[in-house]
Amino acid sequence: MTTAQGARARARQEVTAAIKEAARRQLAAEGAAKLSLRAVARELGMVSSALYRYFPSRDDLLTALIIDAYDSVGEAAERARDAVADAPPPARWIAVCEAVRDWALAHPHEYALIYGSPVPGYSAPETTVPAAARVGMVFIGIVRDAHEGPGLSGLSLPADLRPEGARMVADFAADVPPEAAVALVAAWAQLFGLIGFELFGQFNRVVEDRETFFRHAAGRLAEGVGLGRG
Amino acid sequence: MTTAQGARARARQEVTAAIKEAARRQLAAEGAAKLSLRAVARELGMVSSALYRYFPSRDDLLTALIIDAYDSVGEAAERARDAVADAPPPARWIAVCEAVRDWALAHPHEYALIYGSPVPGYSAPETTVPAAARVGMVFIGIVRDAHEGPGLSGLSLPADLRPEGARMVADFAADVPPEAAVALVAAWAQLFGLIGFELFGQFNRVVEDRETFFRHAAGRLAEGVGLGRG
DNA sequence: CAAAAAAGAGAGCACCGCTCTTGCTTCGGA
DNA sequence: TCCGAAGCAAGAGCGGTGCTCTCTTTTTTG
Numbered sequence: 180m181t182t183a184q185g186a187r188a189r190a191r192q193e194v195t196a197a198i199k200e201a202a203r204r205q206l207a208a209e210g211a212a213k214l215s216l217r218a219v220a221r222e223l224g225m226v227s228s229a230l231y232r233y234f235p236s237r238d239d240l241l242t243a244l245i246i247d248a249y250d251s252v253g254e255a256a257e258r259a260r261d262a263v264a265d266a267p268p269p270a271r272w273i274a275v276c277e278a279v280r281d282w283a284l285a286h287p288h289e290y291a292l293i294y295g296s297p298v299p300g301y302s303a304p305e306t307t308v309p310a311a312a313r314v315g316m317v318f319i320g321i322v323r324d325a326h327e328g329p330g331l332s333g334l335s336l337p338a339d340l341r342p343e344g345a346r347m348v349a350d351f352a353a354d355v356p357p358e359a360a361v362a363l364v365a366a367w368a369q370l371f372g373l374i375g376f377e378l379f380g381q382f383n384r385v386v387e388d389r390e391t392f393f394r395h396a397a398g399r400l401a402e403g404v405g406l407g408r409g
Numbered sequence: 410m411t412t413a414q415g416a417r418a419r420a421r422q423e424v425t426a427a428i429k430e431a432a433r434r435q436l437a438a439e440g441a442a443k444l445s446l447r448a449v450a451r452e453l454g455m456v457s458s459a460l461y462r463y464f465p466s467r468d469d470l471l472t473a474l475i476i477d478a479y480d481s482v483g484e485a486a487e488r489a490r491d492a493v494a495d496a497p498p499p500a501r502w503i504a505v506c507e508a509v510r511d512w513a514l515a516h517p518h519e520y521a522l523i524y525g526s527p528v529p530g531y532s533a534p535e536t537t538v539p540a541a542a543r544v545g546m547v548f549i550g551i552v553r554d555a556h557e558g559p560g561l562s563g564l565s566l567p568a569d570l571r572p573e574g575a576r577m578v579a580d581f582a583a584d585v586p587p588e589a590a591v592a593l594v595a596a597w598a599q600l601f602g603l604i605g606f607e608l609f610g611q612f613n614r615v616v617e618d619r620e621t622f623f624r625h626a627a628g629r630l631a632e633g634v635g636l637g638r639g
Numbered sequence: 640c641a642a643a644a645a646a647g648a649g650a651g652c653a654c655c656g657c658t659c660t661t662g663c664t665t666c667g668g669a
Numbered sequence: 670t671c672c673g674a675a676g677c678a679a680g681a682g683c684g685g686t687g688c689t690c691t692c693t694t695t696t697t698t699g
Contacts, residue, residue, distance in 0.1 A: 187645075187696060194646095211526075212442070217686065228689080229647050237687065295526025296441075297609060308614070364615060365603065365626040372602015373595065379527060384538070385594055396595040403629065417665060417676075447655065458658080459678050467656065 195233050197223055202240055203247070210288045211241065241292070246310045248289040253313025255282040260317050268325040269401040269408065275317055276370055276397035283374045290378060294371050315367060322363055323355050325406050334358045334405040359405055366400045373397075425463050427453055429477070432470055440518045441471065471522070476540045478519040483543025485512040490547050498555040499631040499638065505547055506600055506627035513604045520608060524601050545597060552593055553585050555636050589635055596630045603627075 201222045205214050216237050220227040234240040259278030263271050283290040293311070334356075355363065373396055376382055377389055386392050402408055431452045435444050446467050450457040464470040489508030493501050513520040523541070585593065603626055606612055607619055616622050632638055 185697065191645090215686065216688090226648055227687085228649075231688075232646060291526030294605075294609075294611075296521030311611075361622065361625065362629075364612075364622075365629065368602045368606040368611070368626075369599030370602065372598045372600065372605065375524075375602065375605065376598040379524075381524075381541075381598070382594075392591065392594075395591065396599075399592075399595065399633065403633075415666070421676090445655065446657090456679050457656085458680075461657075462677060 191233070194223075198230065198233055198240070199243055199247070202244060206244055206288050206292065207286065211292050214241065216240065242304050242307065244289075245293055245307050248286070248293045249307065249310035249313060251286070251289065252279060252282045252293070253310065253317070255279065256314045256317040260321070268321055268406040269398065271321050272318070272401040272404070272406055273394060273397045275321065276400065277394065279314065279370065280374050280377075280393055283378055287378055290374070294375060295379070318363060318367055319355065322359055322404055322406070326355055326359065334362060362404045366404050370397070370400060421463070428460065428463055428470070429473055432474060433477070436474055436518050436522065437516065441522050444471070446470065472537065474519075475523055475537055478516070478523045479537065479540035479543060481516070481519065482509060482512045482523070483540065483547070485509065486544050486547040490551070498551055498636040499628065501551050502548070502631040502634070502636055503624060503627045505551065506630065507624065509544065509600065510604050510607075510623055513608055517608055520604070524605060525609070548593060548597055549585065552589055552634055552636070556585055556589065592634045596634050600627070600630060 198219060201219045202214060205218060205222075214237070216230055216234075217227045219240075220230045234243070255278050256275050259275045260271060263274045266274070283294075373393060377386070377393070382389060398408070428449060431449045432444060435448060435452075444467070446460055446464075447457040449470075450460045464473070485508050486505050489505045490501060493504045496504070513524075603623060607616070607623070612619060628638070
């Protein structure tokens with residue numbers, strides 16, 4: 180299908196990849212705000228208008244980078260999960276949390292791009308949704324495994340939240356009980372609150388030993404989703 | 410001092426205020442990325458270069474707006490705190506959390522400006538620090554009051570975090586025990602994770618009843634800082 | 640082989656932040 | 670009171686941006 184086409188099609192893929200690579204380099208160096216189509220073209224030795232044959236607008240280029248960033252952090256989370264597959268659930272949870280944090284510290288501009296404020300006018304195209312879900316799936320998987328295994332502990336859902344619990348979380352977490360799904364989504368958001376605050380300088384004169392602090396907070400998050408004490 | 414100066418000084422203050430107001434309107438309408446010095450000048454009927462007499466650069470204008478935004482959300486939190494001054498600590502905590510969330514939903518671009526990714530090359534000037542601390546003080550106050558009153562419940566700090574606890578959190582929270590300070594900072598960051606995810610669309614196909622979900626999560630945050638169950 | 644599709648190059652438009660120079664108005668000290 | 674200094678608005682201009690349009694060349698396809 181996509182292979183063994185004309186040399187022109189392969190050239191197109193190569194140019195597209197080169198554009199993304201140069202753009203990614205600029206993004207990592209200067210941030211999304213400074214990413215310039217003209218500068219990318221300059222770096223590749225072409226004229227700016229030629230770039231529009233590959234990406235119809237700057238935002239489309241940015242969208243491609245967003246998807247790549249989601250995939251990158253998702254892959255980092257999956258690698259961490261697989262590396263500690265035999266550890267007890269709380270340890271696995273914490274390991275994945277730390278992997279996400281490490282990825283964020285290593286790729287601050289990419290992190291800002293996907294979990295910070297939407298950059299241009301905003302808009303998150305539908306195409307980013309599956310990539311965005313990848314990290315979440317890792318956390319869901321850990322909780323689901325714990326649920327099927329030794330079970331979850333210490334979770335409860337107040338009465339007024341009961342009827343909401345089911346339809347609060349989409350069907351992707353249908354195989355975990357509603358109280359766990361609710362706690363999971365909250366923990367998921369809170370994890371990125373911790374990472375974002377550290378990354379964007381909100382902890383600057385507040386938290387000294389951020390590594391220790393984060394591990395402690397991640398452990399409490401694990402408790403919060405019923406994984407027990409690590 | 411600042412009053413009864415020459416008419417020129419007052420005129421300067423008025424023009425400065427008008428610039429900030431127009432800029433704030435643009436920010437609220439289009440977001441920080443679209444905020445243009447030239448458009449602000451156009452709206453005020455002056456030429457763009459004249460604006461540089463009042464703000465030496467676009468980033469300085471943005472910094473002024475950042476400080477205002479911090480003050481605005483801080484004031485909203487303080488108002489909520491004062492409105493429920495006689496309620497038990499968990500209820501006060503939740504009320505302030507909801508006030509911050511309401512403010513964020515009402516001022517999404519301002520929220521993105523201060524708690525989203527740093528906009529330009531970045532840089533958070535020192536002048537923003539006191540304004541930024543204002544919201545945090547409200548939360549600290551609630552926990553401190555609870556500590557002096559019926560006391561905190563259910564908090565513990567693992568042994569390996571003990572020595573960190575004291576120097577992890579700056580002196581502004583010196584009058585709460587270290588385990589509470591650690592939990593407080595974590596809850597603070599996590600609160601903004603919840604709000605940010607909702608605001609920036611991360612909950613789009615995930616959380617349905619966000620109001621109920623948030624109140625539930627805020628309640629668990631209150632438990633996490635030792636305020637007990639609301 | 641000729642028509643069609645794709646790709647690159649260049650000029651140009653409207654916008655941006657920012658600087659510099661030029662006049663005009665207001666203020667403060669001799 | 671007057672006059673120089675300081676503050677202020679205006680305009681032109683520089684280099685940068687995203688994006689569109691036209692034109693030419695190259696490659697694919699019927």
